[in-house]
Amino acid sequence: MTPIELAALIRTCLVDAARAGEVGIDPADVPEPRVERPRQREHGDWATNVAMQLAKKAGIAPRALAETLAARLTAADGVARAEVAGPGFLNITLEAGAAGELARTIVEAGAQYGRTTAKAGTRINLEFVSANPTGPLHIGGVRWAAVGDSLARILAATGADVAREYYFNDHGVQIDRFARSVLARARGEGVPEDGYGGRYIEEIGEAVVADALAAGEPDPRTLPDDEAQEVFRRRGVDRMFAEIKAALHDFGVDFDLFVHEDALHESGAVDRALARLREAGRLYEDAGATWLRTSEFGDDKDRVVIKSDGEPAYIAGDIAYYLDKRERGFDEVIIMLGADHHGYIGRMMAVCAAFGDTPGRNLEILIGQLVNLIKGGEPLRMSKRAGTVVTIDDLVEAVGVDAARYSLARSSADSPLDIDLDLLVQRSNDNPVFYVQYAHARTRNVAHNAAAHGVRREDGFVPAALDHPADGALLGLLAQFPATVTQAAELREPHRVARYLESLAAGYHKWYDQCRVTPRGEEPVTDGHRARLWLNDATTQVLASGLELLGVSAPDRM
Structure with missing residues (x-):
């Protein structure tokens, strides 16, 4: 019996009790109860506080309502005990057969186990990384690459239609500085x-020259400064962005959409967005500039959108970009930004509200904190290639893609993160990615040995044979996977999946030490061996599914 099935059973018992007049509540008002694992395993398989939630509405003491519910649950198939605890908690112990059925459910569902349709019909635009194409992707952007791609996978697992989007900042003074730098170095001049x-x-400078000459163009170094800078700007940005995209692809991150900041200005999107705000009475003129009334929507002050010289302020592009996403049909816009963008939140939420949308629902902004790489006990601060920052290539070269992605995604993104590079190359239980991947590899080895000893799933499954306490503990962990995925999606926290996988790996290793899938010596194959093969293979599936949500491989051997 899965948690969803148990929750449905509890609701059915409550509805039946209401219809029988045992509790004074309208059957239509009975919610879907929440079930969770009790903190102490000896208290049962599952617990619910639904009696405490409904007691006031039902006009009955919580314990009395819990006792009424317990009596009905105990009489239901698959429930061994239902006991009232404290002020009205209900602890539920399933019969071994009912609990063991979860193994069959997982194996037969395959990769669909844990996936839901909770967000079906919702279109989500998830923007992450969006680093300026003025240098290789640095470690802060790499964190968002791992977290953002994992979040996209998790949201898709709840049924959402997710588009990964990269905002290409190719407009403004930073690009001009980049172009001047590349031109200067190509000419042999100082930075x-x-x-x-x-x-x-x-x-990049060498590549720009080679590309121009290969295209039959004159050597761009010999052109007048303005013309040369434009060539190095255009070709240099293209080259740099191609490198970033290639590095992200090798990191397992591919984007569905690329939007150029320049295009927003050239297409008239900025003018159209401001015209819409003007029509709504959100803009006003003062001191020769045009202002947006963001203070009316929670911002600490109004914002200039057109400067006194007639040029759009930086926020004008952001305004147009948000509206562009909404007009493309996205219900929810999620933007992932670095630690230096806290001040951006208030003004953009005000922009969202100024367009008549709902901040926090139509627009969310997630802020990620800094990452420090540690090697030999000391911070790693310099890149051989970039000079001033540690890049995606530096990290992957040091530990590989799997370890890099997992280590970046396993901690809450809104907390600073220290990554010990020496630890991530160790083949030990202290290395979290190795620990989880090794658990998956061990399940595959167990299945291989089982086949060699004639233990086959197709010969039958007797769920009641999963009667060892370790069986129940492992089943309980497996049952938590769907709720973990749902919670990770709702809270935008992929690290919950990683921490769950580590708990599951620990539970599996304990189970492996206490329960056997293969018979000893001449011992015949029993229902217990076959049932535990089903449980082993269910664990294989959940470990593989969880790792896939993080973009990490699930090796068969290590």
Whole structure:
């Protein structure tokens, strides 16, 4: 019996009690109760506080309502005991057969186990990374790559239609500084005072020259400064962005949509967005500039959208970009930003409200904190190629894609993160990604050995044979997977999946030490062996599904 099936059974018992006049509540008002694992395993398989939630509405003491519910549950098939605890908690113990059925449910559902349709019909635009194409992707952006892609996978597992989007910042002074830097290094000159350094700038400059010559164009280094800078800007940005996309692809992250900041300005999207706000009475003129009344929607002050010189302020592009997403049909817009963007939240939520949308529902902004890489007990601060920052290539070269992705996704993104590179290359239980992947590999080895000893799932499944306490503990962990995925999606916290997998791996290793899938010596194959093969293979599936949600491989051997 799955948690969903148990919750449905509890609701049915409550509705029946209401119809029988045992509790004074309208059957239509009975909610879907929540069931969860009790903190102490000896208290039962599942617990619910639904009696405490409904007692006031039912006009009955919580314990009395819980006792009424317990009597009906105990009489139901698959329930061994239902006991009232404390002020009205209900602890439920399932019969071994009912509990064991979960193994069959998982194996037969395969990759669909844990997936729901809770967000079906919802279109979500998830923007993450969006690093300026002025250098290789640094470690902060890499964190968002791992977290963002994992979140996209998790949201899709709840039925949402998710589009991964990259906002290409190719407009403004940073790009001009980049172009001047590449041109200067290509000409053998020093880096401009406000320019970018690093070996990659020289590499981009060499590539720009080679690309231009291959296209039959003149050597861009010989052109007048303005013309040369434009060539190095256009070709240099293209080259840099191609490198970023390639690095992300190798990291297992591919985007569905790319939006260029330049295009928003050139297409008239900025003018159209501001015109819509003007029609709604949200703009006003003061001191030669155009202002948006963001203070009316919770911002700490109004914001200039058109400066006194007639040029759009930076926020004008953000305004147009938000509206562009909504006009493309996305119900929810999620933007993932770095730690230095806290001030961005209030103004963009005000923009959302100014368009008549609901902040927090139509627009969410997630802030990620800094990442520190530790090697040899010391912070790693320099990249061989980028010079000033540690890049995605540095991290992958040090520990590999799986360890990099898992380590970045396993902690709450709104907390600073220290990653010990030496730990992530260890093949030990102290290395969390190894620990989880090893558990999956062990399940595959158990299945292989079972086949060699004639233990086959197709010869039958007797769920009641899963009668060892370790069986029940492992089944309980497996039952938590759907709720974990749902909660990770609702809270936008992929790390919950990683921490769940670590708990499941620990539970599986304990079960492995206490229960056998293969017979000893000449011992015949029993229902217990076959049932535990089903349980082993159910664990295989959940470990593989969880790792897939994090973009991490599930190896058969290690």
